[in-house]
Amino acid sequence: MMTMAPAPFQTEVLQTDSTNWVMGPYHPGLPGLMQLKLVLDGELVVSARTETGFAHRGLEKVFESEGWTAGVLISDRLDPEGAIFGELAYCQAVEDLAGIEVSERALFVRTLAAELSRVVSHLGFVARLARTVGAETLFHYVQRDREKFVDLFELLTGARFSLNFLRMGGVVHDVTDGFLERVLEVCAVMRHRFKEYNDLFSYNQAFLGRARATANITPEAAKRVGLSGPNARASGIAMDTRRWAPHAAYSKLDFDVVMGEEREGDCHGRYMIRIREIVQSMDIIRQCSEIMPTGSALGLKADEKFKIPIGEGFSRVESSRGLLTCHVLSAGGERPSRVHFRVPSRAPLDLLPEIIPGCQLEDIPLVLASLDLNLAEIDR
Amino acid sequence: MANPKSSHEVWSARVREVFKGLAIQDVSQFEATGSNRAIQIFVSRESFSEALSQLRRSSNELGLSFFEDLFAMEFQGGLLVTAKWTDTSQFGRSLWLRVVLPVTGTGELTELPSLAQFWPAAIGSELEIEVLFGIQFLNRPDFGSDFSLDHDHDHDHFGFPMRRLGSSTEKAEQQ
Numbered sequence: 075m076m077t078m079a080p081a082p083f084q085t086e087v088l089q090t091d092s093t094n095w096v097m098g099p100y101h102p103g104l105p106g107l108m109q110l111k112l113v114l115d116g117e118l119v120v121s122a123r124t125e126t127g128f129a130h131r132g133l134e135k136v137f138e139s140e141g142w143t144a145g146v147l148i149s150d151r152l153d154p155e156g157a158i159f160g161e162l163a164y165c166q167a168v169e170d171l172a173g174i175e176v177s178e179r180a181l182f183v184r185t186l187a188a189e190l191s192r193v194v195s196h197l198g199f200v201a202r203l204a205r206t207v208g209a210e211t212l213f214h215y216v217q218r219d220r221e222k223f224v225d226l227f228e229l230l231t232g233a234r235f236s237l238n239f240l241r242m243g244g245v246v247h248d249v250t251d252g253f254l255e256r257v258l259e260v261c262a263v264m265r266h267r268f269k270e271y272n273d274l275f276s277y278n279q280a281f282l283g284r285a286r287a288t289a290n291i292t293p294e295a296a297k298r299v300g301l302s303g304p305n306a307r308a309s310g311i312a313m314d315t316r317r318w319a320p321h322a323a324y325s326k327l328d329f330d331v332v333m334g335e336e337r338e339g340d341c342h343g344r345y346m347i348r349i350r351e352i353v354q355s356m357d358i359i360r361q362c363s364e365i366m367p368t369g370s371a372l373g374l375k376a377d378e379k380f381k382i383p384i385g386e387g388f389s390r391v392e393s394s395r396g397l398l399t400c401h402v403l404s405a406g407g408e409r410p411s412r413v414h415f416r417v418p419s420r421a422p423l424d425l426l427p428e429i430i431p432g433c434q435l436e437d438i439p440l441v442l443a444s445l446d447l448n449l450a451e452i453d454r
Numbered sequence: 455m456a457n458p459k460s461s462h463e464v465w466s467a468r469v470r471e472v473f474k475g476l477a478i479q480d481v482s483q484f485e486a487t488g489s490n491r492a493i494q495i496f497v498s499r500e501s502f503s504e505a506l507s508q509l510r511r512s513s514n515e516l517g518l519s520f521f522e523d524l525f526a527m528e529f530q531g532g533l534l535v536t537a538k539w540t541d542t543s544q545f546g547r548s549l550w551l552r553v554v555l556p557v558t559g560t561g562e563l564t565e566l567p568s569l570a571q572f573w574p575a576a577i578g579s580e581l582e583i584e585v586l587f588g589i590q591f592l593n594r595p596d597f598g599s600d601f602s603l604d605h606d607h608d609h610d611h612f613g614f615p616m617r618r619l620g621s622s623t624e625k626a627e628q629q
Binding site: 125 | 521616
C-alpha cells in the first residue's frame with residue numbers, strides 16, 4: 075500500500091493591511107463620551123485622533139442666565155467627582171471681583187472639604203484603574219474605603235455628590251460637633267489600607283508588566299501641552315497650584331509637592347503619585363483639624379442680595395486633576411456676563427495622539443484610566 | 455535678599471519693553487486676590503501676530519513658559535480674546551494678551567492667527583472657540599484633535615452657541 079508523503083512545510087509571509095478602528099463615542103473602555111479614531115497594524119496602534127463635543131453641555135452659557143449664587147450649584151457640575159473644586163474656583167473668582175472677605179475658619183473648612191474631595195477623586199481613580207486591568211478585588215476594596223469618605227461629605231454637607239457647599243464669603247454649614255474626630259478616625263483606618271493596596275496591586279508583577287513604560291509622557295511633552303496636576307508631577311514637573319499660587323488656607327499649612335520616585339511619566343508612575351497624594355491629603359486634613367480657628371465659617375445666604383461691580387475676577391485652584399482656573403466677567407447686573415473655566419483634563423486629552431501610538435490596543439483603556447480624564451469638564 | 459516688589463516691577467518693565475513698537479491699546483495691571491495678579495496688554499488686531507512672535511522670542515527670558523489659557527467673551531459689541539501665560543515658579547508673574555475683534559453680522563466669522571503653532575497647549579481652546587464663538591484660527595497645525603457639536607439636533611440655534619451677538623435668540627427678543 076502506497077502512503078502519501080506529507081507535503082513539505084512551507085512558511086508563508088502574511089501580508090496585513092493597517093485597519094481603521096473607531097472607539098466610541100459610546101464604549102466601555104472610554105472614560106466618557108468621546109471618540110478615538112485609531113489606525114492599527116495588527117494589535118499595535120499606529121496613529122490616533124481624538125474627537126470630543128458629543129455631549130457638550132453649554133455649562134458656561136448656563137451661568138449667564140442664573141444669579142451669582144446659583145452659579146455655585148452649576149459649578150458643581152463641572153466635575154461631579156470633585157464638585158468642591160469647581161465651587162471653590164467660582165466662589166474665589168466672584169469674591170475677588172466683589173471684594174468679599176472670607177473668614178479664617180471658612181478658609182480652613184474649604185481646605186478640609188477640598189482635600190476630602192481629592193481623596194475621594196483619587197480613590198475613584200484607583201478603583202477605575204484596578205478594574206481596567208482586571209484587579210476586581212482591589213476595585214471592591216477601594217470602593218468600600220471610598221464610601222467612608224463619601225459618608226463624611228454627607229455628614230458635612232448633607233449631600234454625597236453635587237455638594238452645593240460653598241457660598242460667597244464662606245460655606246453653607248459649619249462643621250458640626252464630632253465631625254473632625256470622625257474625619258481623623260476614617261483617615262486612621264485608611265492609612266492601614268495602603269499596605270493592603272500595595273500588597274495586592276501596586277507592585278503586582280502582572281500590573282507592573284502592563285503599566286511600566288507604557289504611554290510615557292516626557293517632561294518636554296508635558297510642558298508643551300500645558301499638563302498639570304498629578305499627571306505632570308508623575309513626569310517630573312514640580313508644579314502644584316497649592317504651593318505656587320496658594321489659595322484657601324494652603325499658605326498656612328506645611329506640605330511639599332509630592333513628586334514620587336518614578337518620575338518616568340508612565341501609567342505606573344501616574345498611579346503611584348496619586349497613592350502618595352492620598353496620604354499627603356490626609357496629612358493636610360489632620361493639620362486643618364488641629365489648627366482650625368474658632369469663629370464663624372458661614373457665608374452669605376443663598377437669598378441674600380449683594381452687589382457685584384463691573385469688572386473681572388480670576389482664581390486658580392489645584393483640583394484633583396490639576397490646574398483649574400475660573401474667570402468671571404460682570405457687567406454690574408444680577409448675573410454673570412461670562413464665566414470661563416480652564417480645565418485640567420484638556421491637556422492629557424490633547425496628548426493622546428502622541429502617546430498612544432506604539433501601545434497595544436488592549437492597553438488603551440489602561441492609558442485612558444491612568445490619565446484620569448474627565449469628559450464632563452472637557453465637554454462642559 | 456531682593457525686594458519682591460521691586461523685582462516684580464523690573465519684570466513688568468521688561469514685559470512692556472518686549473511689546474514696545476507695537477500698536478498697544480492699553481497696558482494695565484490685573485489685581486486679583488493672593489498671587490493671581492497679571493499684566494494685561496491690549497493689542498490691536500493688526501499687531502496680534504507680531505505680538506505673538508515677540509512673546510515667543512522672549513518667553514523664556516520672561517519666565518512665561520506655561521501657556522495657561524485661551525478664551526473668548528463678548529465685550530463692547532465685539533469679541534474679546536484673551537491668551538494667558540504664567541510663570542509657575544514665581545508668584546504673580548502672569549501675562550494676559552488681549553485683542554478685541556469687531557463682529558457685526560449674524561453668524562459672521564472672524565479670524566486670528568493660531569497660537570497653537572507656537573504654543574500647542576492652545577489647541578483645545580482654539581477648537582472650542584472656533585465652534586462656540588465663530589473665530590477661525592489661521593495656520594492652526596493638526597495635532598490629531600477634533601471638536602464638533604451635534605448641530606443636527608440643535609434646531610433652535612443659528613450661529614455660534616456662546617455668542618449673543620447676532621444670534622437668533624437676540625433677534626427673537628428684539629422682535
